Amino acid sequence: xxxxxxxxxxxxxxxxxxxxxxxxxxxxxxxxxxxxxxxxxxxxxxxxxxxxxxxxxxxxxxxxxxxxxxxxxxxxxxxxxxxxxxxxxxxxxxxxxxxxxxxxxxxxxxxxxxxxxxxxxxxxxxxxxxxxxxxxxxxxxxxxxxxxxxxxxxxxxxxxxxxxxxxxxxxxxxxxxxxxxxxxxxxxxxxxxxxxxxxxxxxxxxxxxxxxxxxxxxxxxxxxxxxxxxxxxxxxxxxxxxxxxxxxxxxxxxxxxxx
Numbered sequence: 001x002x003x004x005x006x007x008x009x010x011x012x013x014x015x016x017x018x019x020x021x022x023x024x025x026x027x028x029x030x031x032x033x034x035x036x037x038x039x040x041x042x043x044x045x046x047x048x049x050x051x052x053x054x055x056x057x058x059x060x061x062x063x064x065x066x067x068x069x070x071x072x073x074x075x076x077x078x079x080x081x082x083x084x085x086x087x088x089x090x091x092x093x094x095x096x097x098x099x100x101x102x103x104x105x106x107x108x109x110x111x112x113x114x115x116x117x118x119x120x121x122x123x124x125x126x127x128x129x130x131x132x133x134x135x136x137x138x139x140x141x142x143x144x145x146x147x148x149x150x151x152x153x154x155x156x157x158x159x160x161x162x163x164x165x166x167x168x169x170x171x172x173x174x175x176x177x178x179x180x181x182x183x184x185x186x187x188x189x190x191x192x193x194x195x196x197x198x199x200x201x202x203x204x205x206x207x208x209x210x211x212x213x214x215x216x217x218x219x220x221x222x223x224x225x226x227x228x229x230x231x232x233x234x235x236x237x238x239x240x241x242x243x244x245x246x247x248x249x250x251x252x253x254x255x256x257x258x259x
Contacts, residue, residue, distance in 0.1 A: 001133070002026070002027070002028045002052075003022075003026070003027045003028065003081040003082065003133075003134060004027070004028045004029075004030070004077050004079065004080055004081050004082070005022050005027050005028070005029050005030070005080070005081060005082035005083070005084060005230065006029075006030040006032060006070075006073055006080055006082070006083050006084070006117075006121060007019050007022075007029060007030070007031055007032065007083075007084040007086055008032045008033075008058065008060055008083075008084070008085050008086055008087040008113070008114075008117050009032075009033060009060075009085075009086035009087030009088060009140075010029070010030075010031030010032055010033055010039075010042070010084075010086065011031055011033035011035055011038035011039045011041070011042045012033070012035075012038055013086070013088075013188070013219055014086050014140060014185070014188060014219045014222045014223065014226075015031070015033070015084065015086035015087070016031075016042065016219065017218075017219030017220050017222065017223040018084050018086065018219075018222075018223040018226050018227070019031050019042070019046070019053070020046070020223070021220070021223040021224065021226075021227050022082075022227065022230070023046065023049045023052060023053060025227070026052075027052070027081075027082075028052045028053075028054070028077075029049075029052065029053055029054070030054045030055075030056055030073055030077075031053065031054070031055055031056070032056045032057075032058040032060075032069055032087075032117075033055075033057065033058065033087070034057065034058065034059045034060070034087075036057050039055045039057065040055075042055065043055060054076070056069045056072060056073070057069075060087045060109060060112075060113025060114070060116060060117055061105075061108040061109055061112065061113050063116055066113070066116040066117055066120050067116075067120055069120070070117075070120035070121055070124065071120075073121075073124065074123070074124055077124070078124070078127065079124050079125075079127040079128045079131070079133070080121055080124040080125050080127075080128060080135075081125075081128050081133055081134040081135060081136065081230075082134065082135075082136045082137070082138070082230045083117065083118060083121040083125060083136070083137045083138070084137075084138045084140075084226055084230075085113075085114040085117050085118060085137070085138070085139045085140060086140050087109060087113055087114070087117075088109060088110055088140060089105060089106055089109040089110055090152075090155055091103075091105065091106050091154065091155060092151055092152060092155075093151060093154075094150070094151055094153070095153040095154060098154055102154070103154050106154050106155055106158050107154075107157075107158055107161075110155070110158035110159065110161075110162065111158050111161045111162060111165070114139060114140075114162060114165065115165060118137060118139075118165075118169060118180075121137070122173065122178065125137065125173075125176075125178045126173075126176045126177075126178060129176050129177030129178045130176070130177070132177075134230065134231075134232065135176070135177055135178040135179065136178070136179050136180075136181075136229060136230045136234070137169070137173075137178065137179070137180040137181070138180075138181055138182065138183060138226050138229045138230065139162050139165065139166050139180070139181070139182040139183075140162070140182070140183060140185070141159045141162045141163050141166065141182040141183065141184040141241055142155075142156070142159040142162075142184055142185060142186075143184050143185065143186045143243060143245050143248060143249055144156040144159050145158075145159025145160040145161075145162060145163050145184060145241075146160075146163070146184055146241070146243065146249065147249050148160075159184070162182060163182060163184075163241050166180055166181065166182040166239065166241060167239045167241075170238045170239030171238075171239060174238060179229075179234070179235075179237065179238045180238065180239065181229045181234070181237055181238065181239065181240045181241070181242070182240070182241045182242070183222060183225050183226055183229070183241075183242050183243075183244050184241050184242065184243045184244065184245070185217055185221075185222050185243075185244045185245065186211065186216070186217060186243075186244070186245035186246065186248045186249075187216040187217065188216065188217040188218070188219060188221075188222060189216055189217070189218055189219070211245065211246040211247065211248050212246060212247040212248070212250070212253075213246035213247065215246075217244065217245070217246065221244060222244050225242055225244050229242070
């Protein structure tokens with residue numbers, strides 16, 4: 001029986017990279033995204049996967065939209081083997097200068113939207129778990145949720161909240177054989193981050209640190225770890241947060257030190 005995964009934020013960045021990885025390995029993927037044009041682009045770019053790719057327009061900040069999206073998935077498939085919550089928002093600014101609107105948007109997408117998606121997907125995941133199939137959830141946290149940084153305090157707070165949700169939801173749903181974990185990337189070259197990396201942009205964005213590997217991550221780097229957490233090999237991994245950062249936070253490198 002084909003494995004089925006739903007990916008929020010599936011039309012771009014890490015979500016898109018994860019969709020490709022799973023499709024390449026024979027999964028059926030439901031890509032959910034608020035941007036219909038991006039979903040249509042995904043359909044065009046991924047045409048070779050045929051009817052194993054399904055598109056659903058979904059605004060994770062709307063409880064009604066999320067509920068209807070997962071009802072549609074339930075009607076079509078009756079179960080889910082994987083949920084990847086990749087929809088995310090980045091806003092930069094000091095905590096004492098950030099607008100209420102930006103603060104609220106960050107939490108609406110990164111925390112509330114993630115929770116809504118997991119809540120609505122859980123009955124479908126429990127069906128798979130009860131039948132002895134894979135039943136996995138992977139949340140996108142961030143290194144900033146583990147080691148906070150200035151000018152990204154509100155974003156870091158959302159990712160710390162994601163980590164808390166990961167751990168509690170993992171324990172609450174373990175009796176149903178649904179495993180819940182998170183990945184915590186450092187800076188990743190995605191459409192969300194790319195504008196802040198342009199020379200001269202001066203957006204006050206700071207990377208999560210200097211990677212010992214000498215590069216920032218690509219979506220495929222994160223998708224590979226997500227794929228592991230969705231696999232049989234991760235059958236005893238639950239409630240964990242895996243940094244995917246090339247060793248960025250493993251040890252402090254003082255300025256001027258040659259490596």
